[in-house]
Amino acid sequence: MSELKLSDNERAKRESNFLRGTIEQDLQDDLTGGFTGDNYHLIRVHGMYQQDDRDIRNERTAQKLEPLHNVMLRARLPGGIIKPEQWLVVDKFAEESSIYGSIRLTTRQTFQYHGVLKRDIKHMHQTLNSTGIDSIATAGDVNRNVLCTSNPVESHLHQEAYEWAKQISEHLLPKTRAYLEIWLDGERLNTPEEEPILGATYLPRKFKTTVVVPPHNDVDLHANDLNFVAIAENGKLVGFNVLVGGGLAMTHGDTATYPRKATEFGFIPLSHTIAIAEAVVTTQRDMGNRVDRKNAKTKYTLERVGVEVFKAEVEKRAGIEFGAIRPYKFTSRGDRFGWVEGIDGKQHLTLFIENGRILDYPGKPLKTGLREIAKIHQGDFRITANQNLIIAGVPTEQKAQIEQLAREHGLIEDSVSEQRKSSMACVALPTCPLAMAESERVLPEYVTELEGYLAKHNITDDNIIFRVTGCPNGCGRAMLAEVGLVGKAPGRYNLHLGGNREGTRIPRMYKENITDRQIMEELDTLIGRWSAERNSGEGFGDFVIRAGIIAPVIDSARDFYAAV
Incomplete structure (x- = not known):
C-alpha cells in the first residue's frame, strides 16, 4: 500500500x-472546552471520546457559544470485576465531577463516565489510578477491554478464565508511557520507545477480545475479533x-461493509x-487494511486474504x-437474575439495570443503593456484558442484608418482565456524536409496547432478544438479536429479523428506513403469528426463518445484502 494512499488516521x-x-x-x-486537531482522535487510546450535549447544541449556537464539549471515559476492567472499595471511589467522582452524575454500565463489561469537562479530566484519571483503575486502550486502534x-x-472455572x-x-x-506522563505526571524517561506488539502506528482499527465459558454466550463472542472459548475437563x-474475525459494525449504503461471525481456527x-x-x-497489524478504515477490521482481513492464509x-x-x-455448545446468553449459589458456597445476586444507567431516579435511588451495598459488601461486583451488575461472593449470613438494601433502593423489582431483561440499547442521543436516532432513551417505551403485544397474543411466558442501536456501529449488538433496530434518522430505523437466542446467527434486514410506529405494527403482526404457529419452545428468531418470513444469513460477506 502506497504511503500516499494511507488513511489520515495512519498519519496522525x-x-x-x-x-x-x-x-x-x-x-x-x-479558550475551548474541546481537543483540537489530531488530539481529538488520540485521546481515544487514552480511553476517552470527545462529545457534547446535542440536546442543547442549537441553543448554545444561538448564544454564540461553542458546543458544551466534554469527554466520555471508558474504564479498563478485564472481565468486568471491580472491588467495592473501588466502586465507592468511582461513585464519588461521578457524583462530584460529571455533568450527568451517572455511572453507565456498558456492553464492553465496564463502566463509563459521561459529561466530564476538560478541567476535571486529569483529576478523573488520577482519582481512578488511586484505586487501581485506568482507561488505557479502551478505545482507538488497539486491543480493547477484554x-x-x-x-x-x-x-473455580470462572476464576481461571x-x-x-x-x-x-x-x-x-x-x-508507550504517554498515559503515565500526561495523566499521572509520570517521569519522562530519555530512552527509545517501541511497540513490539502493536507497532509504531498501532492497529489498523479497533480490536476486541473475549474469554468465553460455555454454555453461556453472555459476551456475544461473534461480535469480537478474537475469542478464547474455554474447554474444561472435570471442572x-x-x-x-480459538475463534477469529467476528464484528458487527457496518456503514449504511456501503455493501462492502457487513457484520460477520467469528471463524473457528482450532x-x-x-x-x-x-x-x-x-x-x-x-x-492483523501487518495484514489489515490501512487505506480504507471502513474495511480495516479483522473480519475484512480474513475475507480479503483468506481464512487459511491468515490462520497459517x-x-x-x-x-x-x-x-x-473441541466440542462446545451455547445454550443461553442472558444473565441469570436473582440469587444463585456458587460451588464455593457463596451467594451471588444479579441485578437488572435498565440500559446500564446507574443514577438516582424518583422512587428508585439506584446509585445510592449500590453505594450503601458497597460499604458493607465483602466480595466483588461484576459488570456483565449485558449492562447488568452482579454482587458476587456474598456470605450466606449477609444475604438478607444485601437483599434488603437492594429492594429498598429499587435494585430488585419482582415485576420486571423477561422481555425487559432481554432488551438492550446503546447510549446514542444526546451524547454520542455518531447517533442518527434515539436508542437508550426510547428503549423502555419500546419494551413496554412489546410487553403489550406479548400479552395481547397470550405469550407473556416468552420473550424476544430485542436490541436498539442509534447507528450501524454495533455498540448495542443489534446484529446478534432476534429483533434488531439500527438507527437511520430521528424516529427511523432499519428493522432486522432472524437472529437466534444463542447469539450464533446474524439477523437480516426485513424493512429499511421505516418509522418506529411502522416497526411496532410489524412486530405486533409477527408476534401474533409466532404465538399461533410456533413449534414447542421455538424462539421468535427461529420461527421467522422456519415460516419463510425472512431468509437466514448463511455467509454475511456474500449474502447479507442479498434480496431473498
Whole structure:
C-alpha cells in the first residue's frame, strides 16, 4: 500500500510520538472546552471520546457559544470485576465531577463516565489510578477491554478464565508511557520507545477480545475479533477453542461493509494462549487494511486474504499448530437474575439495570443503593456484558442484608418482565456524536409496547432478544438479536429479523428506513403469528426463518445484502 494512499488516521498515529500528540498543550488551552486537531482522535487510546450535549447544541449556537464539549471515559476492567472499595471511589467522582452524575454500565463489561469537562479530566484519571483503575486502550486502534463470561456458579472455572482475560489484557496493552506522563505526571524517561506488539502506528482499527465459558454466550463472542472459548475437563480448564474475525459494525449504503461471525481456527492448550493472542494481533497489524478504515477490521482481513492464509500466518508467528476444535455448545446468553449459589458456597445476586444507567431516579435511588451495598459488601461486583451488575461472593449470613438494601433502593423489582431483561440499547442521543436516532432513551417505551403485544397474543411466558442501536456501529449488538433496530434518522430505523437466542446467527434486514410506529405494527403482526404457529419452545428468531418470513444469513460477506 502506497504511503500516499494511507488513511489520515495512519498519519496522525505516526506523527503522535507514541500517542502523546499535543494533548498536554490542549489541556492548558482554556479558550475551548474541546481537543483540537489530531488530539481529538488520540485521546481515544487514552480511553476517552470527545462529545457534547446535542440536546442543547442549537441553543448554545444561538448564544454564540461553542458546543458544551466534554469527554466520555471508558474504564479498563478485564472481565468486568471491580472491588467495592473501588466502586465507592468511582461513585464519588461521578457524583462530584460529571455533568450527568451517572455511572453507565456498558456492553464492553465496564463502566463509563459521561459529561466530564476538560478541567476535571486529569483529576478523573488520577482519582481512578488511586484505586487501581485506568482507561488505557479502551478505545482507538488497539486491543480493547477484554471480556470474560460472568459465571458466578462455577467459581473455580470462572476464576481461571478471568485470570487469562487479565493476562491477555495486560500483554496486549500499548507499551508507550504517554498515559503515565500526561495523566499521572509520570517521569519522562530519555530512552527509545517501541511497540513490539502493536507497532509504531498501532492497529489498523479497533480490536476486541473475549474469554468465553460455555454454555453461556453472555459476551456475544461473534461480535469480537478474537475469542478464547474455554474447554474444561472435570471442572478444570485445559485449553481454548480459538475463534477469529467476528464484528458487527457496518456503514449504511456501503455493501462492502457487513457484520460477520467469528471463524473457528482450532484448539490450543493453555500454555499457548498468550502466544496465539499476540500472533493474531500482529497478523492483523501487518495484514489489515490501512487505506480504507471502513474495511480495516479483522473480519475484512480474513475475507480479503483468506481464512487459511491468515490462520497459517498466526501458526507461523506463534510457532504452533491449532488442534481440532473441541466440542462446545451455547445454550443461553442472558444473565441469570436473582440469587444463585456458587460451588464455593457463596451467594451471588444479579441485578437488572435498565440500559446500564446507574443514577438516582424518583422512587428508585439506584446509585445510592449500590453505594450503601458497597460499604458493607465483602466480595466483588461484576459488570456483565449485558449492562447488568452482579454482587458476587456474598456470605450466606449477609444475604438478607444485601437483599434488603437492594429492594429498598429499587435494585430488585419482582415485576420486571423477561422481555425487559432481554432488551438492550446503546447510549446514542444526546451524547454520542455518531447517533442518527434515539436508542437508550426510547428503549423502555419500546419494551413496554412489546410487553403489550406479548400479552395481547397470550405469550407473556416468552420473550424476544430485542436490541436498539442509534447507528450501524454495533455498540448495542443489534446484529446478534432476534429483533434488531439500527438507527437511520430521528424516529427511523432499519428493522432486522432472524437472529437466534444463542447469539450464533446474524439477523437480516426485513424493512429499511421505516418509522418506529411502522416497526411496532410489524412486530405486533409477527408476534401474533409466532404465538399461533410456533413449534414447542421455538424462539421468535427461529420461527421467522422456519415460516419463510425472512431468509437466514448463511455467509454475511456474500449474502447479507442479498434480496431473498
